[in-house]
Amino acid sequence: MSAAPDPGTVKRALSAHAAIGLLAGALLYLVSLTGTLAVFYAEFQRVEQQGVPEMTAIAPEAVARGVAAMVATEAGKPKTTHLYVHMPVEDLPRATITTDNQAFHLRADGSLAQKEEIAWSDFLLQLHYLLNLPALFGILLVGALGVAMLALAVSGVVAHPRIFRDAFRLRARDANALADWHNRLSVWTLPFSVAIALTGAIIGTATLTGYAIASADHGGDLEKVYAPIYGAEAKPDPAPAPLPDVAAALRHMAAHHPDVVVSYAILHDPGTKGQHIQIVGEHQRRLIFGEYYGFDAAGQFQHRAGLADGAVGQQAAASLYRLHFGTFGGLPVKIAYFVFGAALTAICATGTFLWLGKRRRRGFDEPRLLAAWRGVVWGWPIALAASFVARIAIGNDAPLVPIFWGGAVLVVVAAVALARWRPLPRLLQGGLVAAIGADAVAAIV
Template identity: 70%
Template sequence: MSASIEPGTVKRALSAHAAIGLLAGAVLYILCLTGTIAVFYVEMQRLEQPNAPEMAEIAPEAVQRGVENVLAREAQEGLPATTHLYVHIPVEELPRATITTDSNAFHLDPEGNLAMPEMIEWNDFLVHLHYTLNLPSLVGITIVGIFGVMMLALSLSGVIAHPRIFRDAFRLRARNNAGVGLTDWHNRLSVWTLPFGIAIALTGALIGLATVTAYGLAESAYDGDVEAVFGPVFGAESAPDPAPAPVPDVAAALRHMASEYPEVRLTYAIVHDPLTAGQHVQMVGEHERRLIFGEYYAFDSDGAFLGTTGMADGALGQQAAASTYKLHFGNFGGVWVKIAYVVLGAALTAICATGTYIWLGKRRRRGIDEPRLRATWTGVIVGTPVALAATALARIVIGNEAPFAAIFWIGLALWIAGSIALAGRRRPLAEAPAA
């Protein structure tokens, strides 16, 4: 491989690798760390709210009762009409029945009564931090998608910049002088996790940039209709009709699924535009040994089956789009796949952390010592898990209403500022002449 790459190409790739790494390093570190933790998002929900009712399954009639109870409660409270109502069906990983609307979320008991509000704000904060960096949805997810592209570029440019990287895949030099040991670990981890890193970066970029791409296509080709862009992939919404209507028959749709598709594992029931004449019901069902997040099964408001969207057997591009989510988050194949994702995710996090230290070390060996820049980077590396721990502590002490995003970002900024201030104090002391 080394004989086929020009030295100038290697040098330019190395420069590009360092430039992209400096620009993206801090954000990628945060994304990799939070993504690694979020692999166990479902399990952490149960840990955050351990007293919520749990059940192996729930009867269709109980789900129907829960939908009616939630809609009646929101009407009594004078809340705005919800556009979507989601029923989480109990599954092995999360054996809870939960109904979420635009305004509320409630756990159900096995009979379909409203047991308690869902209180998993810390978990939601963590996922939003990973998905959007706690920024407004469209802006945040687009930025994260761009960093996914940067991560992909880092993976590929890193291979080109080190022609011997595969030949030395298992070579670890014992000495640690001049940063050799750190560089070896960075390069070895990069090789060992390369397929995983490319998969995570590519799927992250696809998920992150899908929305802004859809908006661009909608403006240029569909007169601003975003649903027309997503319709061929995820199914089109039916025409809205705001005229009042009774609660849809979700139970009938559930009974149909149990009778006609017993092999499908239902995860969600979705009611679109509930209590209007334009309402309809969708069931989301996982297929065994498939990466797709699920197939959509459509029903009218009376529970009559209308058809599927094609996530499981439609066009290859449609199936591929439906497979990006499980591949990115590792929620397939059970607990051992999740453990593998955590180990590999921790390795990616370490790669992000060590890359900038290697660059700073090279500059120091050339006589360019930048203690404040090094302190800033150390502030990011140490401050991020400390700030996350502070948010978890706030969840325990303050509760579900704690301002987790503010605690994280302000805490991280203060930690970085403290690291820089300490570096500034140490330097004058180190340079002071001896008495």
């Protein structure tokens, strides 16, 4: 007696399997899209919040005055454990102080200006890093997507032995045009795709490794895991003390390291006896995000972490983020990363279209899945653009996560409902053009 399932059950199971694959492809597409945009994270901040005091440099004494003014506004709030002073740099010439509770821009004289309001820029970055999921789960999922992207890049080359020989062969007007564009873009961007996927996978999986080591060897203390790479925190002492002399630390950097671009001054446990200062300095023509220079509360130099000249592993770990986001080499590198990132996003989109077409040729005609994918490819950028318009219209407290994900789900559901409506692709494409235009108007106004 046969126990084989009926053909209808098998077909539904295969459709469910395909839908799961489509979801994975959608997340990979979203990570590629948001990563491409996040290359201009600093520039988005300047567009999102205009009218902020900008400067090429700020005096050490002005920074100290800003710190004192910021700490004075913290009265009655939870005690801040870290105070960050973002120093003016080339792509973001603003001085900003951030505590555990709030953030304010500074004027050149060190007085507090307006509150920092960059909710959309931060939302974009968190969407790329975490997909708006809880931190550990989100970064692990994004890391896994990086592994998947790396596997797809390598397997794509192996599966197409003529891929390099046909690198510039395009059949632009026949049924193979989409496949040709997919394959050509994959070849042209292969080094970039591998670098982005590999660094993304390392960043994500390193988090899991860090938590595992902390749990096994350090009683769950993650700081002890990262201390050999980034340096250890001083032993806390909560007894009150005057604020640390951050001006002295900045003067030391100017006098002894004039070629180092100071990007951050970090005050650990400010206003306590356990406080100390870290200066983050960017080294020119290096991939590292910066070197940590440690100072005591009096602003006396203590040590360097070794990210610039320490162990090879330290230097490699400090280079992952700039290599992943293209924040080295100035605007030309950012433009190149944007172009290659857009190509990678197109590869993700066309790859799934090709997969669905192959399934259709094998007898699995699934118009709803095709419509859902069109909803993702064209509709999710629309939802992202709509979230920016909402941020400008409503303000920094706009509910960006519900707006984006609600819009993303809505457009996919609507696309599936209109799966057999012929004008659907043109409607979605026109909607994206209109949404980008609305973003441009919102940015200008």
